[in-house]
Amino acid sequence: MRILFFDSLSSTNTYLKKQTPLTPYLGVVAKKQTKGVGRLGRPWHSSENSLIFSCTLPAKKNFFQVGFSVAHAVFLTFKKFHANKSFQFKWPNDIYHNGKKLGGILCEKEKNMLIIGVGLNLNQEEFPLDIQDKATSFYLVTQKKVLTSYFAHVFLKNIILSYQELEENPELFLKNHITPHLAWVGKTVKVDFENIKEPLEGVVKGIDSSGFLMLKTDKGIEKLSTGDLKLWLQP
Ligand code: BTN
Numbered sequence: 001m002r003i004l005f006f007d008s009l010s011s012t013n014t015y016l017k018k019q020t021p022l023t024p025y026l027g028v029v030a031k032k033q034t035k036g037v038g039r040l041g042r043p044w045h046s047s048e049n050s051l052i053f054s055c056t057l058p059a060k061k062n063f064f065q066v067g068f069s070v071a072h073a074v075f076l077t078f079k080k081f082h083a084n085k086s087f088q089f090k091w092p093n094d095i096y097h098n099g100k101k102l103g104g105i106l107c108e109k110e111k112n113m114l115i116i117g118v119g120l121n122l123n124q125e126e127f128p129l130d131i132q133d134k135a136t137s138f139y140l141v142t143q144k145k146v147l148t149s150y151f152a153h154v155f156l157k158n159i160i161l162s163y164q165e166l167e168e169n170p171e172l173f174l175k176n177h178i179t180p181h182l183a184w185v186g187k188t189v190k191v192d193f194e195n196i197k198e199p200l201e202g203v204v205k206g207i208d209s210s211g212f213l214m215l216k217t218d219k220g221i222e223k224l225s226t227g228d229l230k231l232w233l234q235p
Contacts, residue, residue: 004026006031008030012028024056027055028055038104044119048124049137051119056115057116057163058114059114065211066114068166068211069173070107070159072165074095074105076161081144087102087141089178091182091229092213093105102137116159121136122139123137124139125139179206184229185206187203189231190229191227194228196226201217201232202217
């Protein structure tokens, strides 16, 4: 494994996609991105003091579950940096603390290789007023600042280990490492599917042994493989 560091890139995911040959376990960190990409093709804006990170992994059989191993690697790395706080996983790809987003994961596939992109709020001391109630950072949660380059090395190691563990026994992996962190269990949410289908409303029941979200709706339990969850606050 090795990591390349840049001052600025259009997107660390796009940078990796353009490499030939594309080798596994290569990490990329940029201080700034001019065209960051989020899930569902949305733009991704990261403020200063974020970790902007991508890496390659060999593609194995279950693309859908890879994000879970990356989320576990985030939790492991936070622990290594002495965070004695609990962090949540907002299905299917977000890292949260107490209802505020700390980071997001974007998994893509390119030429038999996975491109894993992660944006994490690490050292921000504050956020603009309009997102203060939605965003937080590792620093704001723990009062600890981290050296981004060191964090990136520990994180890449953890991603590789976590991905191997997922491959060995996906069911056990989800039960031990994801279910305990799952956000909004028992809460009513609205799930949006972009323009693919009508939104759904229901109560989050958990994830099944494959990682599908189980949502209890009027029509019974729906198992979802994609979607964008929003807390449905009763008036
Ligand atoms: C999300 O939609 O929540 C996922 C966001 C992923 C953003 C990261 S930042 C590093 C990498 N490069 C990108 O262009 N996107 C990912």
